[in-house]
Amino acid sequence: MTRTPGPRPGRTTRGRAVGLAATAALLPALLATSGCGGSAAAGTDQAELTVMTWAPANTGSTDRPGMTTLATAIGDTVNAQGGVAGHRLKVLTCNEHNTADGATACAAQAVAAGAVAVIGSYSQYGEAFMPQLSAKGIPYIGGYGLSSPEFTSPISYPVAGGTPALIAGSGRQLVAAGCRTVALIRPDTPVGDTLVGALAAALAPDNVKLTDVPARETSSDFTAQAQQAIGADRPGNCVTAALSPVPTVNLLDALRRQPRQNTRLASVIGSFQQSVVDSTGGDSGPLADAYATGWYPPEVSKVWDPLRAVVNGRAAAGLASIDVSDPGVETTWVAYQVFLQSVQRLGDQPVTATALRGELDGGTPINTGGATPPLSWGLTSMLASADTPRLVNTSVTFQQVKNGRLAEPQPGFVDVRWVLTGGKPPAGPGTPTPLPS
Secondary structure, eight states: OOOOOOOOTTOOHHHHHHHHHHHHHHTTTTTSTTTBBOOSOSSTTSEEEEEEEEEOOSSSSSOOHHHHHHHHHHHHHHHHTTOBTTEEEEEEEEEOTTSHHHHHHHHHHHHHTTOSEEESOOOSOHHHHHHHHHHHTOOEESOOSOSGGGGTOTTEEOSSOHHHHHHHHHHHHHHHTTOSEEEEEEESSHHHHHHHHHHHHHHGGGTOEEEEEEEOTTOSOOHHHHHHHHTTOOTTEEEEEOOOHHHHHHHHHHHHTSOOSSOEEEEEBTTBOHHHHHHTTGGGSTTTTOEEEESSOOTTSGGGHHHHHHHHHHHHTTOOOOOTTOHHHHHHHHHHHHHHHHHHHHTTSOOOHHHHHHHHHTOOOBOOTTSSSOBOOSGGGSOSOSSOTTOOOOEEEEEEEETTEEEOSSOSBEEOHHHHTTOOOOSSSOOOBOOOO
């Protein structure tokens, strides 16, 4: 359990009280008339906080335009309600183009604009952009978890556990489902190699056999991988996949064409989501009854009602739609909640990149309204791992496609920290822990 420290020396109790009081109202009332804690009207006389969100667009495969679109919508909403703690919010967005040069250019733009944070962004090129942010001490809040620096850099504050937590969680979910053999279809890359170890560690305590099925993500034909994973189609055989979205759709087509009666399918949210369930036929498609492991509750959860309110308001204005089931969009939402609450907690202190990092490093948990367990980046919350010490949220959700919709048979979070640190498992395969009421 994370210890909640008292006020840090030099902080005013008034500033702390303002931050904690605002926390209770900020998440569910982001759109409510009470606003975001700013007493002044959102006019030009307010101090302005510049932040940035980036994600690839127009790449044809890795696009996450909903993340930047949502960031703009959040900024508009916050300013329409008076700003945050007396500040207008200036949200810059950048097309990262899914290239190292694109990520470098976005980071350079954030630095040049004097951004106090980069929030809720998507890039696999942490090695390219993190040094620029580090040089200026700009916190990177809520990255998607695609690169090693996101889980090692002291300026990074991830809100989810990345693919390692998802694949470890998938293993525990399949153990709970009674699987006796599991085939992992994963990218034939160094990153994909690491997933094998995470899944093996999740399955080993229950003597579940693992078959590694590497695949080239650039391929459009996954017939051979589907056949290898299904094998003899014996009872208790399960298949889980951790490919990117486009290859996952191609894999599902290959699995659909294979005869199988006993093999059950699973994957991780991010490889597929509700829109993929819909497009592949729902209950009559290959994902009927499939298991899914996610970072957050499914899109149907009331946890996302405030997000839906922002999205629906934008749609009502005739602007671009946002897919609430997209884990990238959900990550951006959670990351902005972390940022807004941190600004609130600073009270009368100037809001700078350094001040934000100090607030986040202090270890006081941040409540994300049920989207995640309370988040803290204090020393006691860090993962005991040389590879991913900044991975503080090691909890996942167990979901399953039922009646064509992703749902939680047992709502709550399952902590897979023990898998990622090589520890001993708790009793049983893992029972979701409900959020405190």
